[in-house]
Every structure is written in structure tokens, then in C-alpha cells.
Amino acid sequence: MLAGGRGGRPMLSRRSRLPSVQRTAFVAALALAAVVAGMGALQLHQLRALAEDRERAALGSEAVEAAGALAAVLGYHRHVVEELARSPRVHDLLAFGEAGPAARWARELHALLPDVVGLALFTADGRILGDPLAQRVGPACLADLRRRLSGERPPGPRFHDQIPELAHFDLVAEVAGDAEEPLGLVFLSVPVTALEAVLRPFRAEGRSLRVVGPGGRALVAWDGAPPEGAVTVRMAVPGTAWQIVLAQAPAPVALPPGAVAATAGAAGVAVALVLALSLWAARRFHGELRAVERMLRDVLDRRFVATDWHPRLEETSRILPAIAELAARLEKERRRLAQESLTDELTGLPNRRHFNRELVRALEMAERGAVVCVGMVDLDGLKQVNDTHGHETGDRLLRRFAETLDSQLRRTDFAGRIGGDEFGVILYGASAENAVRFMDRVRRVWRERLAGDPELGTLACTLSCGLTFVPVEEACSRVEVLRRADRALYEAKARGRDQVVVDEAIG
Known part of the structure; x- marks a missing residue:
């Protein structure tokens, strides 16, 4: 918006303030600083993402090893229970259904298998040969065995922790007679401590390690829930419905010594240089604009001489021919008007x-x-x-x-x-x-x-x-x-x- 000034000259109102070259240069320097800071933040984010990828790969490798260790423990005990199911003595015990010999058999095997909690024979008609409590067969285990005889095949191994200090998982093998008729089941339960023993090497500071069953139920849990923002890896345990869950807080990004200070210093120097260069260019440009203003006033006052000005910037050097042409045209027009004002038409x-x-x-x-x-x-x-x-x-x-x-x-x-x-x-x-x-x-x-x-x-x-x-x-x-x-x-x-x-x- 234009408003009247002194001598009738138009001037800009305060509301239509024009942009300043110096302010523009300052804003450009601030924008550059923001860009440098953003690039630094992006680089740090990329470093963190790279570190997380490396941690996830390392954690995944350990999860594979842990799952393999669990599979080995389970494989060993499965092999034991299957060998027992093929044993002639077990066939005879189930065929005759005598509790006393079955109890002695269980006691003898306990001496050979110290890491086993419960060991018993379950007949085809749903009875435990011997005292269930003496052979460490609880009510939940009995219920699982009866469901097994009825034809159910729940995902296993089955896990029981009704008594936390006696938490265990069950392994069952079917026993068949000479004519392949079902004689019963061999029951074997293994304490959770057997799993903890093989998983202990995979524990680490700041790491959460869990073995979860169907529905997310924790069978083994060390160090509680994973920390917020942790790198988490899940790995299925072969032959089971279990999963190994390893979670670890991301390690701090290890930057080279003095890297942060060097980056900040370099950014500061870059911003300072750009700001100094911008201010220098703004001053030069401002000086050139003042010179152009003086030339235009000389044109108005008929005092313009093209050789009196030596531009120092390429942009303003292009203005000189235009101003010289303008001065020549104005002078020609002045002469024409003067001639017309002094000549009879x-x-x-x-x-x-x-x-x-x-x-x-x-x-x-x-x-x-x-x-x-x-x-x-x-x-x-x-x-x-x-x-x-x-x-x-x-x-x-x-x-x-x-x-x-x-x-x-x-x-x-x-x-x-x-x-x-x-x-x-x-x-x-x-x-x-x-x-x-x-x-x-x-x-x-x-x-x-x-x-x-x-x-x-x-x-x-x-x-x-x-x-x-x-x-x-x-x-x-x-x-x-x-x-x-x-x-x-x-x-x-x-x-x-x-x-x-x-x-x-x-x-």
C-alpha cells in the first residue's frame, strides 16, 4: 500500500513492509542450522536403527541356540519315555496290572533319572499302578492322562505350575501289546529347573528371557517383562507349541570419541560461515542498491553520467545499460517537450x-x-x-x-x-x-x-x-x-x- 510522503512522493506504509536482504540472509542461516541439526538427528536415528538391526541379529542367533538347547532337553526326555514304552518289563507290568511291581519299577528308575519328578504307568482303563502321590502324579496330570486315553491330543508338552516349587512339564508315550492293542501309557514329568539349567547361559544384564506356551502363558520368565522400546525376538522351539522370547534394551549408540562435539562444531562453523557470507553479500547488495538509487536520482536531476559508476556485482552491472538507456530516453523526451513548449504548433x-x-x-x-x-x-x-x-x-x-x-x-x-x-x-x-x-x-x-x-x-x-x-x-x-x-x-x-x-x- 502506498501513502503520500514529503513533497508528494509515494512511500510504503508500515503494514506493507518489504522483505530485507539482511533479514532474509539471517533467516536463511537459521534455516541452514535447522537443516544441519535435522541431518544430525537423522544420522543419529540411522545409527540407532543400524545398532538395533545388529542387536536383533545377534539376539536372534542366541534365540536359535536357546531353542535348540530346549529342543535337545525335550528330545532326550522324549527318547527316555519312548524307550520305556517299548520295554518288555513295562508291557508285562501293564498287562498284569499289579501295583506293587509297578511301584518298585518307578523307584528303581527314579534312582537312574534324578532330574525326573514323576514316573508312573497308567492303564488302559484309567488307573495309576501304585500310589499317585508317591509317584508324583497330581490331579491335573491325571486329568491330562484321561483326556489322552479318550483320544484328545492337546499341544504339548503339557505344563503344570499349580504348585510353583513343583512346576513341571509332562511327557507321555503310548504302550501297545503284541497285537498292537493299547495297554496304557508311560508318564514322565520333568521339572522346570531342567529348562532353566540349559537357558542359564543365555541370561544377560538388561535382558528379558521367557519361554511361553500356548496363549502366551509363561513357563520360564527371567527379569520380568521386556523394557519399553526393547529389541524383541521370538523363536519357536522345535517339536513343541512353545516359544523363546528374548528382549533386550537397545544399547546406547557408540559414537567415535568426540564425534558429537566435532559434528556440533562443524555445524556451528558452517552456520557461522554462511551467516557471515550472507551478511557480506547483503551489505554489498545493499550498497549497490544505494548506488542504483543515486543513479536514478541523477537521472531525475539530469546529472547522470554512465561512467561515474563502477558496479561490483554482476546482477547490478546489468542495470547500468538499462539506466543509461532510460536517461537517454528521458533526455530525448525532455528535449521534445521543451521544443514543443517553445514552438508554435x-x-x-x-x-x-x-x-x-x-x-x-x-x-x-x-x-x-x-x-x-x-x-x-x-x-x-x-x-x-x-x-x-x-x-x-x-x-x-x-x-x-x-x-x-x-x-x-x-x-x-x-x-x-x-x-x-x-x-x-x-x-x-x-x-x-x-x-x-x-x-x-x-x-x-x-x-x-x-x-x-x-x-x-x-x-x-x-x-x-x-x-x-x-x-x-x-x-x-x-x-x-x-x-x-x-x-x-x-x-x-x-x-x-x-x-x-x-x-x-x-x-
């Missing part, structure tokens, strides 16, 4: 303003001793021509006379149209006789040209002229000189027109 001779300006100069020369003659010339009968033949014919008559008068002037003389049918003449260094002779020559040439003009030859239009001389080395006003010349002109008209009269006060 109809005849092309100097107008009244120009004639008065030249007359002032002539008076100054007369004060210094120059001889100056001032004459007033009038076209006799122009009004009748306009009334009879129209103003267009009168205008052609005026233009024709202006050409005639101008053709008879010396280089030092001056003539102009005062207005209407009246013209003024200034003759330098001419005596009264020479001045009269000059005007007589103009009258003669005018008659000849008028007579030879096919369009204007029939018109009656003569010339009356009054002459006066400016007093030498005396102060005389322009009005007084024109009054004397007019008086001589009126005298010429009073004497019958078509003649030259010299002012009596001078002559």
Missing part, C-alpha cells in the same frame, strides 16, 4: 514564450553594447480571408508566410509567432537602413511567393511592419520595447498598410 516557428525569452537575452546584450532591432509584423487582411475562405485557408497562409520569413533570416537573427496574424523579429547588429531593407525584402519575396501559389495566389494579403531599436547600454524593459514596436506597427497600418515604419523615438 501551426507554423513551426518559435512561439510567444520562446520569443519573449530571446527578447530578454537581446536586452541583456544591448546593455553590453550590442545593436538590437525588434520588429512586429502583421498579415493585412487575414481576418477577411478567414471569414471568406475559412480558417483552413488562413492557416495555410500563415504557414506559407512563416516559411518565407524564416528563409530570409540570418543565422544570428530570430523570428517567432506572437499570436494570431502577428509575428516578431529580432535583428542583431542591423542599422535602421538595413533593418528596413530586410523587411522590404521579406515583403517582396512574400508577394512573389503568394502570387506563384496556385491555391493562395488570388488572395489579397500584404505585410505591415513596425521596427524599434533597443537603447544601447541603457536599461530597458521587455514591455517597453514591445510597446514601441507595436506603436510603429499601428502607424504602418494607419498609413495604409503594406509598408515598414520605424519608431520615431529611435529613428
Whole structure:
């Protein structure tokens, strides 16, 4: 928005504040700092992601080993229970169904398998051979065995922790007779401590290790739930419905010594350099803009000289030719307007303003001793021509006379149209006789040209002229000189027109 300023010059209102080069440079430096900080944060994020990927790969490798260790423990105990199911003695015990021999068999095997909690034989009709409590077969285990006999195959091994200190998992093998008829089941339960023993090497500071069964139930849990944001790996234990879950908090990103300080320092130096460069460029550009402003003011004041300015920036160097061309065009336009303001539009001779300006100069020369003659010339009968033949014919008559008068002037003389049918003449260094002779020559040439003009030859239009001389080395006003010349002109008209009269006060 523009508002009026001093001297009528437009100026910007405060609400339309233009952007500053220096402010722009400062904002650019801040933006660069933000970009550098963002790049640093992105690099740190990438380093963390890379570290997490490495930790996940290492953790996955350990999870594979842990799952393999669990599978080995389970495989060993499965092999034991399957070998027992194929044993002839077990066939006989189940076939005869005697509790005493079965109990002794269980006690003997306990001595050979110290890591086994429960060991028993389960008949096809759903009985435990021997005392269930003595053989460590709890109610939950009995229920699982009966479901097994009924044909259910729940995912196993089955896990029981109703008594936490006796938490265990069960392994069962079917026993068939010679005719493949079902004789019963061999039951074997293994304490959870057997699993913990093989998983102990995989424990570590800041790590959560769990073995979970179907539904996410924890069979083994060390160090509680995984920490927030931890790297977590799940691995299925072969041959079971269990999973190993390892979770570990990400290790801090190990940057090279002094890397953070070096990065921050480099970013600070980059920002400082960019800011300094931006401010330097802004100052240079601001100085160049001030120079352009001065040049434009010189153009307005008509004092512009193209060689006075030596640009220091490529961008502003391109402005100089445009300003020089602008100055040339403005000067040309000024001259044209000045010429139009001092020239009579109809005849092309100097107008009244120009004639008065030249007359002032002539008076100054007369004060210094120059001889100056001032004459007033009038076209006799122009009004009748306009009334009879129209103003267009009168205008052609005026233009024709202006050409005639101008053709008879010396280089030092001056003539102009005062207005209407009246013209003024200034003759330098001419005596009264020479001045009269000059005007007589103009009258003669005018008659000849008028007579030879096919369009204007029939018109009656003569010339009356009054002459006066400016007093030498005396102060005389322009009005007084024109009054004397007019008086001589009126005298010429009073004497019958078509003649030259010299002012009596001078002559």
C-alpha cells in the first residue's frame, strides 16, 4: 500500500513492509542450522536403527541356540519315555496290572533319572499302578492322562505350575501289546529347573528371557517383562507349541570419541560461515542498491553520467545499460517537450514564450553594447480571408508566410509567432537602413511567393511592419520595447498598410 510522503512522493506504509536482504540472509542461516541439526538427528536415528538391526541379529542367533538347547532337553526326555514304552518289563507290568511291581519299577528308575519328578504307568482303563502321590502324579496330570486315553491330543508338552516349587512339564508315550492293542501309557514329568539349567547361559544384564506356551502363558520368565522400546525376538522351539522370547534394551549408540562435539562444531562453523557470507553479500547488495538509487536520482536531476559508476556485482552491472538507456530516453523526451513548449504548433516557428525569452537575452546584450532591432509584423487582411475562405485557408497562409520569413533570416537573427496574424523579429547588429531593407525584402519575396501559389495566389494579403531599436547600454524593459514596436506597427497600418515604419523615438 502506498501513502503520500514529503513533497508528494509515494512511500510504503508500515503494514506493507518489504522483505530485507539482511533479514532474509539471517533467516536463511537459521534455516541452514535447522537443516544441519535435522541431518544430525537423522544420522543419529540411522545409527540407532543400524545398532538395533545388529542387536536383533545377534539376539536372534542366541534365540536359535536357546531353542535348540530346549529342543535337545525335550528330545532326550522324549527318547527316555519312548524307550520305556517299548520295554518288555513295562508291557508285562501293564498287562498284569499289579501295583506293587509297578511301584518298585518307578523307584528303581527314579534312582537312574534324578532330574525326573514323576514316573508312573497308567492303564488302559484309567488307573495309576501304585500310589499317585508317591509317584508324583497330581490331579491335573491325571486329568491330562484321561483326556489322552479318550483320544484328545492337546499341544504339548503339557505344563503344570499349580504348585510353583513343583512346576513341571509332562511327557507321555503310548504302550501297545503284541497285537498292537493299547495297554496304557508311560508318564514322565520333568521339572522346570531342567529348562532353566540349559537357558542359564543365555541370561544377560538388561535382558528379558521367557519361554511361553500356548496363549502366551509363561513357563520360564527371567527379569520380568521386556523394557519399553526393547529389541524383541521370538523363536519357536522345535517339536513343541512353545516359544523363546528374548528382549533386550537397545544399547546406547557408540559414537567415535568426540564425534558429537566435532559434528556440533562443524555445524556451528558452517552456520557461522554462511551467516557471515550472507551478511557480506547483503551489505554489498545493499550498497549497490544505494548506488542504483543515486543513479536514478541523477537521472531525475539530469546529472547522470554512465561512467561515474563502477558496479561490483554482476546482477547490478546489468542495470547500468538499462539506466543509461532510460536517461537517454528521458533526455530525448525532455528535449521534445521543451521544443514543443517553445514552438508554435501551426507554423513551426518559435512561439510567444520562446520569443519573449530571446527578447530578454537581446536586452541583456544591448546593455553590453550590442545593436538590437525588434520588429512586429502583421498579415493585412487575414481576418477577411478567414471569414471568406475559412480558417483552413488562413492557416495555410500563415504557414506559407512563416516559411518565407524564416528563409530570409540570418543565422544570428530570430523570428517567432506572437499570436494570431502577428509575428516578431529580432535583428542583431542591423542599422535602421538595413533593418528596413530586410523587411522590404521579406515583403517582396512574400508577394512573389503568394502570387506563384496556385491555391493562395488570388488572395489579397500584404505585410505591415513596425521596427524599434533597443537603447544601447541603457536599461530597458521587455514591455517597453514591445510597446514601441507595436506603436510603429499601428502607424504602418494607419498609413495604409503594406509598408515598414520605424519608431520615431529611435529613428
